[in-house]
Amino acid sequence: EIVLTQSPGTLSLSPGERATLSCRASQSVSSSHLAWYQQKPGQAPSLLIYGASSRATDIPDRFSGSGFGTDFTLTISRLEPEDFAVYYCQQYGTSPLTFGGGTQVEIK
Amino acid sequence: QVQLQESGPGLVKPSQTVSLTCTVSGGSINSGGYYWSWIRQHPGKALEWIGYIYYTASTYYNPSLEGRVTISVDTSKNQFSLKLTSVTAADTAVYYCARDGGGGAEYFQQWGQGTLVSVSS
Numbered sequence: 001e002i003v004l005t006q007s008p009g010t011l012s013l014s015p016g017e018r019a020t021l022s023c024r025a026s027q028s029v030s031s032s033h034l035a036w037y038q039q040k041p042g043q044a045p046s047l048l049i050y051g052a053s054s055r056a057t058d059i060p061d062r063f064s065g066s067g068f069g070t071d072f073t074l075t076i077s078r079l080e081p082e083d084f085a086v087y088y089c090q091q092y093g094t095s096p097l098t099f100g101g102g103t104q105v106e107i108k
Numbered sequence: 109q110v111q112l113q114e115s116g117p118g119l120v121k122p123s124q125t126v127s128l129t130c131t132v133s134g135g136s137i138n139s140g141g142y143y144w145s146w147i148r149q150h151p152g153k154a155l156e157w158i159g160y161i162y163y164t165a166s167t168y169y170n171p172s173l174e175g176r177v178t179i180s181v182d183t184s185k186n187q188f189s190l191k192l193t194s195v196t197a198a199d200t201a202v203y204y205c206a207r208d209g210g211g212g213a214e215y216f217q218q219w220g221q222g223t224l225v226s227v228s229s
């Protein structure tokens with residue numbers, strides 16, 4: 001199975017700053033079938049990005065995804081207070097579908 | 109917009125079988141085009157995909173759980189279900205049902221709110 005490694009584990013930033021989250025795959029993710037999710041405490045994950053760079057419905061454009069092959073990035077251009085949460089990547093190019101371990105974006 | 113809601117027992121004894129149901133509203137499982145999944149999240153936060161089912165009852169399971177997992181669908185009730193046998197404390201998790209993006213795009217576009225299953229004697 002494809003193992004996804006997210007870094008850093010925790011990102012401490014202030015509102016208005018830029019956040020850069022990394023997701024590295026143990027082997028190439030076919031057709032850039034990579035998604036990003038946001039999860040807030042007590043809630044289910046919610047879809048942000050699919051196809052490595054396509055924003056899901058109603059996701060603001062401060063969220064962007066990039067990358068291909070084994071290296072993917074989620075960027076939040078300017079952090080809003082509601083963006084402090086845990087972020088997960090997920091690959092769906094190869095079964096079994098797998099998730100990364102998550103990056104927590106916390107208020108500095 | 110489709111909504112999903114999990115239901116099932118919150119507490120299960122070790123070695124028993126846990127059965128969970130996901131009720132879908134705002135859309136029909138029978139309409140096809142989507143895969144319906146179960147995903148769990150352990151207390152330490154890792155997410156694990158368990159498996160999915162299509163409305164035709166075709167299934168695919170995560171090999172790490174295969175042999176203990178059965179996913180079934182009841183299109184007349186617009187529900188799909190998960191059975192996990194021989195549970196241990198390692199199966200303690202929040203269990204989510206989810207719908208994919210459609211057209212074979214197996215990211216998770218819609219999620220239920222999740223239900224906590226605790227395995228303890």
